[in-house]
Amino acid sequence: MKRILLLTIVLSSFILLPRAVFSQMFSVGDAPQQQSFPNSFLRIGTGPAIFDYMGNDLSPFGPTLLEFNSNALFVNFETPGLNLALLLANNITGLEEKNYFDLGFTLTNRFALIRRPFITVGLPIQLYSSVTNINNDRAQENFNQVNFGFGGGGFLNLKLGKRITLSNELIPGYGFSNSNGGFFGGSVFYVTGKSRLTFVNLLGSRSVSLGYDFNYRSFDIDGELYDFELKSNLLTIGISL
Numbered sequence: 001m002k003r004i005l006l007l008t009i010v011l012s013s014f015i016l017l018p019r020a021v022f023s024q025m026f027s028v029g030d031a032p033q034q035q036s037f038p039n040s041f042l043r044i045g046t047g048p049a050i051f052d053y054m055g056n057d058l059s060p061f062g063p064t065l066l067e068f069n070s071n072a073l074f075v076n077f078e079t080p081g082l083n084l085a086l087l088l089a090n091n092i093t094g095l096e097e098k099n100y101f102d103l104g105f106t107l108t109n110r111f112a113l114i115r116r117p118f119i120t121v122g123l124p125i126q127l128y129s130s131v132t133n134i135n136n137d138r139a140q141e142n143f144n145q146v147n148f149g150f151g152g153g154g155f156l157n158l159k160l161g162k163r164i165t166l167s168n169e170l171i172p173g174y175g176f177s178n179s180n181g182g183f184f185g186g187s188v189f190y191v192t193g194k195s196r197l198t199f200v201n202l203l204g205s206r207s208v209s210l211g212y213d214f215n216y217r218s219f220d221i222d223g224e225l226y227d228f229e230l231k232s233n234l235l236t237i238g239i240s241l
Helices: 002-016
Strands: 041-053 068-078 082-089 098-116 119-136 143-152 154-161 164-178 186-203 206-221 228-240
Touching: 041 206, 068 098, 068 228, 119 164, 143 186, 143 206, 164 206
Parallel strands: none
Antiparallel strands: 041 068, 041 228, 068 082, 082 098, 098 119, 119 143, 119 154, 143 164, 154 164, 164 186, 186 206, 206 228
């Protein structure tokens, strides 16, 4: 039910999102002609994901059975203002007896503080939402959380040449997380970071982007039952749409 709710929010946002969200990543001063760069990408990638229990409930069939350290598969649609990401791990990726599902959605508004022909520096403000599910058939508990948060950080975009750009972003944030339909479940602290090296029009009219994604979440929910840390470090490749 929670996945259906989040997917409904995502689809509604696609319809209602202003065109301004899909603005150019760079602009060249106040020149009459501006060079446009690709800003919408479909990405795939992989990398290690780690889920660690930080509480004190060490019963043999308790939350420690949900811990894992495994490679995960990453699928991502991103624009400068909107990001939809899916992260999966199961027996196909080498994670035995467990399943990891994470669907994240963010809306980000970026405020440029420095705007030059070859560099843009500014502050991103972000609304964050995700559904996270980890289960193990041998565990008494499953981790099934819906997260909502708000964050702000910094970004740096560089134009390295006529057809090469480099963008970097780091956003910490804080919000709430709930399970089993409860509203006051607990809190979540998160940090997201990403770097993109983009080769413009490398494949005809398509651009290719090499990326690195860092994701960290610290859950403090229901006493110590769901006190977990979730981390992933992903290498990705994207093609412009």
